[in-house]
Amino acid sequence: MNKKNRTLQKPTKERIFDESLDLFSKKGYEAVSVREIAREVGIRESSIYNHYKNKEAILDAIIDYFKIELATSGTPQEDNEALIDQGPEVFFEVGAKTYIDRINTPKMEKIWRLVSIETYHNEKIKRFFKKELLEEPIRGWEEIFNLMIEKNLIKPVNPRTLAYEYFSFVIYLFFEYFILEYDEDFESFMDLALEKMTNHTEFLLQAIKV
Template sequence: MISQKTSKTTKEKIFDISIDLFSQKGFDAVSIREIARGVGIRESSIYNHYKNKEAILDTIIDYFKSELNQSGLPEEDAEALIEQGPKVFFEVGAKMYIEKINTPQMEKIWRLISIETYHNEKIRDFFKKELLEEPITIWENTFQIMIEKKMIKSFNPRTLAYEYFSFIIYLFFEYFVLRYDDDFDSFMDLALEKIANHTEFLLEAIKVKEE
């Protein structure tokens, strides 16, 4: 019988503690010494695993980006789901996305990003490109497909993408900035119903009327 790994490596512990501290205090306010103390190792031992504190942050963002990329449907599956209609596509897609980011680790990183966006140029550029521009383009293409298939009215797909995704960004700031310390079990509890209501409103406005 092969024994399963039950303990984390020192590097993984550094990663976890850094996420905890960065999400609580912000990147600049946390020292290498504080991270080492949280892990229970000497400060110099950190450098056996990470070049510096910036390298830890880079690893966290790479992990976050990887998790987000895995939250989307493969292109073939997305096309098949669209064929089932806009309502099904949005319901299934939203649930899959939120389930992927709805982990304590990911929620802490979301919080970290919300803190650092204001004064960390690297995080701000990441937010702009990965969390705004790329999703808007993906949704623009999705709405274009739905228009071509005559599933929805012929509106500007870019405008529809902004209309849909701007509500998701609103929820991000509501939870991870304005109400982060409120008594929510998870982002999913807050978001799913609101997303469903917003999607229903949008689709009702753009659906093709039966003649």
């Protein structure tokens, strides 16, 4: 490849990252060989090791990227306080937007899929999922519902119960999409998922409104 073409292309390390993510998210980490990654990138497998220590290091890089992207997305904690006074409707809307924003690029969508399918047997991913994608959001929503109750915006139901009521449905939708229907059409799934989520929040709202 001449110099001109090379300057037009992404660096090899980034191409390894992208192709690995593509393959991992489609087939699972174990089912993808280093040879296969190399073939897709267009280099020999031994050249991979000039960029990453081993296969696992590629996975680690992907997870690190995911953590950083998640950390810089979503609503800042301080804004929550101001939003709460506007009532639960606004909050559910912002909440839904936050989750959608987090899968809004093809890259992030692939990593979500990868995290979903590898959680069960990669200890690092599992701990990350439990802590950052389950316990932390539940805790956050509990706090939000608690404040709403204090401000008399909703009925005084146990805020932890409400957090589970709201968030278990989100987890369910993620499960449905990334585990069971990932191959199918994204657009039509998303339409249906949004409709389900709307029904869910409307039901919840109806149940707790003062």
